[in-house]
Amino acid sequence: MKKLFTAATLATLTPLATYAQEATVDEQINAAFSSSTGWFVNLIFMNIPGTSFPWIVMWLVIGASIFTVYFGLIQVRAFGHAISLVKGDYSDPDDAGEVSHFQALTTALSGTVGLGNIAGVAVAVGIGGPGATFWMVLAGLLGMASKFTECTLGVKYRNEYPDGTVSGGPMYYMVKGFKERNLPGGGVLAVLFSVFCILGALGGGNMFQANQAHAQISGIVGDYPGWMTGVVFAIVVFLVIVGGIKSIASVTEKVVPFMGVMYVVVAFIILLVNYDKIGWAFGQIFAGAFTGLGVAGGFVGALIQGFKRAAFSNEAGVGSAAIAHSAVRTKEPVTEGVVSLLEPFIDTVVICTMTALVITISGVLVIDPATGLYVLNEAGSSIQTTDGSSGVQLTSAAFATGFSWFPYVLAIAVILFAFSTMISWSYYGLKAWTYLVGEGKTKELIFKLIFCVFIVIGAAAQLGAVIDFSDAMIFAMAVVNITALYCLMPVVKREMESYFGRLKSGEIVKHKH
Template sequence: MEKTDKFIAEMASAAWGLPLLILLIGGGLYLIIRIRFLPFRYLGHAIAVLRGKYDDKNDLGEITHFQALTTALSATVGMGNIAGVAVAIAIGGPGAVFWMWVSAVIGMSTKFFTATLSILYRGKDSEGVVQGGPMYFITEGLGKKWLPMAIVFSVAGLIGALPVFNVNQLTQAINDILLKPAGVYEGFKTDLIIGVILSGITAIVILGGLERISKTASKLVPAMVLLYFGLVVFILVTNIDVIPKYLGLIFTDAFSANFYKGDAFLGGIVGGIILLGIRRGAFSNEAGIGTAPMAHGAAKTNEPIREGLVAMLGPAIDTLIICTLTALAILVTGVWQSSDANGVSLTASAFEESMPLFGKYGLLACIAIFSISSLFSYSYYGSKCMAFLFGAKNKGIYNYFYILSILIGATTSLSMMINLIDTFFALMAIPTMTATILLAPKVITAAKIYFEKLKQHNIAAKKDF
């Protein structure tokens, strides 16, 4: 097991090298500059689209804009926000949070492009059902000669969509918060029992298909965000006097890396902290990885730009708001320096520090909802990759493989699971970002036409008023 752990860690390091960093961050910056920050000027319009103002029940697609965003968010607003941020701070200190922010702002632009492409170039599966996602915009937008790149994305997606990290951290939280203090933890046996229970819950929902997944997610996601937000705000209000100090430290430490404990990158520790922040940011909001476009590609709309605008809100909610709240909760309570814990256990320490009686139990409730909703959404991504590779009639087979992987996630180490997902996320990002950069001119043309039409519509509406 130790050798396997080491091998997977080496794979993750190799995958997240300089070429991928240039592709994700350099590519994202290129997209922002090419479109001249245009989508950022229409955040208000994006919220109006999300609220259903422009919905048309006759449009192509399976789910609403809101359901598409909550399905995507239920996969991203999860353990990446609670455990992923804690991992970043435990290894990199406060400065890692700054580079997560950088990845989120760039990621908003990337999400706009990838989600727009997922509607602009929808394809059909073997049963003739309209589908979206990187594998379809690669083959429909770039042509059949690019099929090998779509296959690489889909094969990597089969592993990248497995819920092993979420399950691993939920199991760790249940053990640390409930079972170990009660004296009933029995090692592997207990982990396996938790895995079996989670497999059963997941099977009930995911075998019901996308409609059940999206309906469940659209109810769970807003509730879990509000509960988590309330708990963290309580911690921040309790420690309000030190918030300015730590906000300042996030900025200064980003360029000094005084607390960084990881490997150097590009010959220095600042390079190491930048890479760590980008990796954890990508894990948190998945911008450029290609998972969210699969959910947005199923949205009921004939206006690709609208879906791009809705998708753009994802990294803002996910990383700029929720990850920042988690980071501040860990920093202001001081547990990042006083505790040896990592992952979800570090976040639990912060909650217990400020709310000794109920903090960790409130966090456990959030973690349970975050993780279980993520389990539902990721199965949809994996089954879409399966359908693309082996035909739509075989996509259901993936769900059984997926349910079995929950048992693996529950009974293995945190480092192995996070490195495994990091590796395959990297392999998904390469075809997604390559195709997005090549097809960027199509998105820019569509955006100019859409925003010009919107401007004319608004002028006409003012005249009528």
């Protein structure tokens, strides 16, 4: 593992500047990556035989459905309590100064709210039509139960060290939880998870972000070599994660939520202005969800796109959130699980739906006036858009119908979202890394340096294969994590029943403020 990374680091450090210009290097890396990792990518995204449905999407949705049933619609029952917890109603005043539920939630959110909400949704609606929104919301609602399960376990089995720091995440509940229940294989799962998590952090949490941020910037200022973006990003990330310059991180952590709120507010205003079309848009969403309205792949296409984008966007079941949420100060692990179920709600049900509604209402998707169905593009792969754009550009175009200046704000938002996602994933990757190789300043520094190098690679090269691979890695985390969740869900149920029992009996009460 380590050798592979060292080799990769050396290989990339030397010809760094030549990367962007010499397509041959890109192609070589692409080819090498495809041939060695392609089988894994194909395995992860393989369709269920006889369908065009990737099994991994099914895996996440079935997992989420099982947790939803097993915990008796926890996402509905505990929703009000979750808000109460975030407001601090149940926080012990003597714990003031510790990590609050609000902080744990927002930290985790800044890792998930990002390109998935902006670019991913546009892809889903572009290919699957407005009906994809319905399935996306459904997957988001179900995913709340997955988050609840993993975050409760994350807090319950976290490590608290003598110096007062805490470390938690799937690798810890896999080892400790399995041991407690006398189940075999916890250690193996933990190692597998850590390996996937490191690669997922370098890929989806890093290269993909850098790559998309560069695409967005060059879309506005004109084309220029990607390594320039990469180097700037890498320097800033380096200053934060290696140099410990907290001010940059805290500025981002403050601006990102602001951007998120602004995004929703602007979307809301556009919807208000077009209030007469909202009924129609919902009609499109419901009709499209079951009939497809003539989009690529019909009804199944809408369903797959919706489910897939929700999973990409909110990471429910992936295990990353369990790392982020485990630092909270609470005596009851269930409370953090309850708080965490707000995450897919905010990310998918609110922000993604807003994006989808704006795209639908704005009229950027071309409709055939005669039939009322969507017009497919020449390739027949997605819906024809008024300006031929897709992804971030499509969202941008849709918002621009309401506010012409919005694409600039969106560009800034994309950059900040990408940056905050990188900071979050550098931490997730680091946790997995130290789990494998042990803690220590030098060991941590090695990972952080590798992480920064991969930012440059991600922004500079058109490494489609590498990006596919990193997406596959994030889903591979989910395969390992959900397996562990199935084994440990009785523990969560016990905790949940005990906690809500005491809440009902009045043993747990609100603190006065």
